[in-house]
Amino acid sequence: MRLRHIEVFHAVMRTGSLSKAAELLCVSQPAVSKVLAHAERSAGLMLFNRVHGRLQPTREAELLFSETQKLQANLDSIRDLARNLALQPEGHLRIGCLPSLGLSVIPSAVEAFRVAYPRVSMRIQTRHTEELLNALLTRELDLAVALSPPARPGIASVELGRTPVVCVGPPADDREDTDDQPTTLQAVVEGDWISIGDADPLGEMIGNALEALGLDGRAPSVEAHTWHVARALAARGIGHALLDELTASSGAEAVSVRPLAPPLSVGVFALWRDGGLSSKAGNAFVDVLRARFA
Structure with a gap:
């Protein structure tokens, strides 16, 4: 089967009719019918039976559909890449960042950048780390900003600076005798504490630090895989969360923020x-970001 055969076959399988497949592919119904018939002759298989005027996939069609879905997904990615290449990003900068950075570092950097480059339009998106890496590879983004992202073939990065890991708690903790006084990882996990899991670089780093101290057996009271959810829970006194300082300072609800002793920090990277x-x-925006941490 040729690629065009697979494309039409998938459209018919997804929509269940020749007319809807034609609408999806922006072609005529006779054209879809002709390609589908050629695909059946080429493969030597009957792919559909007509039952009460409707197309019913054969067992062979269902097996073929299952095996060709990955290929169709790759074709869709190639189309996305071609479309993004056509956007000509010279006068349009597409930036992705973590949600916490979108509320802390990015706004001031965009403000400074717009003073120097007022004619460059910008699009800002917030995504999680893996989504940012994938969007760079498919050229959906020109630049991304994340915390200690994992290495990925085809992606270059530079560390802009570092931000401390801090203990976030309810505002009631912010008393004169504890204000700005360091706490320890052991003190945090021996009380009610809120974990962010280990599925992202920050959570993995915190998990490694706890393991090094023999504290990895301490179960959290609550596990919240979203940093801002962890911060919101800490603000209500449900427990204490270990977060980067940028996230700690970017929420709407008041919290107390205490440093750790010994200190931990996480890198902020441009990718x-x-x-x-x-x-x-793009290079100028990286320079502006770097200046935020200088």
């Missing part, structure tokens, strides 16, 4: 496709 940024504006 782009391997081979360098494609525009002067």
Whole structure:
């Protein structure tokens, strides 16, 4: 079967009719019918039976559909890549970042950047780390900003600076005798504490630090895989959360923030496709970000 055969076959399988498949592919119904018939002759298989005027996939069609879904997904990714390449990002900078950075570092950086480059339009998106990496590879984004992202082939990165890991609790903790006084990892996990899991770089780093101290057996009271949810829970006194200082300072609800002793910190990184940024504006925005941490 040729790629066009697979494309039409998938459209018919997804929509259940020749007319709807034609609408999906933006072609005529006779064209879909002709390609589908050619696909059946080429494969030597009957792919559909007509039952009461409707197309009913054969067992062979269901097996073929299951095996070709990955190929169809790859074709869709290629189309996305081609469309994004056509956007010509020289005068349009597409930036992705973690939600916490979108509320802390990014707004001031965009403000400074717009003073120097008022004619460059910008699009800001907040996504999780893996989504940012995938969007860079498919050229949906020109630049991304994340905390200690994992290495990924095809992605280059530079550390802009570091932000401390802090203990976040309810505002009632913010008393004169404890204000700004360091606490320890052991003190945090021996009380009610809120974990962010270990599925992202920050959570993994905290987990490694606890393991090094022999504290990894301490079960959290609550596990919240979203950093801002962990912060909101801590604000209500449900427990104490270990978060980066940027997230700790970016929420709407009042919290107490205490440093850790010994200190922990996490890197803030700018990321782009391997081979360098494609525009002067992209490099300039990285310089602005770096200045935020200087």
